[in-house]
Amino acid sequence: MKKDIHPNLHPVVFVDVSCGEEFPTYSTLTSDETKEIDGVEHYVIKVEISSASHNFYTGRQILVDTAGRVERFRRRYAKAEQASK
Numbered sequence: 001m002k003k004d005i006h007p008n009l010h011p012v013v014f015v016d017v018s019c020g021e022e023f024p025t026y027s028t029l030t031s032d033e034t035k036e037i038d039g040v041e042h043y044v045i046k047v048e049i050s051s052a053s054h055n056f057y058t059g060r061q062i063l064v065d066t067a068g069r070v071e072r073f074r075r076r077y078a079k080a081e082q083a084s085k
Contacts, residue, residue, distance in 0.1 A: 013042040014050065021052035 007028040013035055014023040024037055033044040052058070 011037075011040050011042045012045050013037060014045050014047050016050040016052050017046050017048060019053045021050060023050065 009026045009028060010030055012025060012027045012029055012031075014025065014027075015021070016023075024042055027043075027045070029043065029045050031043045031045055034041050035044050036042070
């Protein structure tokens, strides 16, 4: 590896503000707020959504019922077609 071309990695903890879940890792991001985890100072990076709170990953995803919309469109189209005849 070439020297002095790669960004510095820092220990950080990503905190999901919606559920309080914490993900300690390394990143090039820094912040003014720090938190000590296992004797190591981590920069605290707050995120609004993560895998702990996203509907897709938690299984709380709502599926949209498009069958009702399609049926309603077909009924309106049929009425319009009859009116034009």
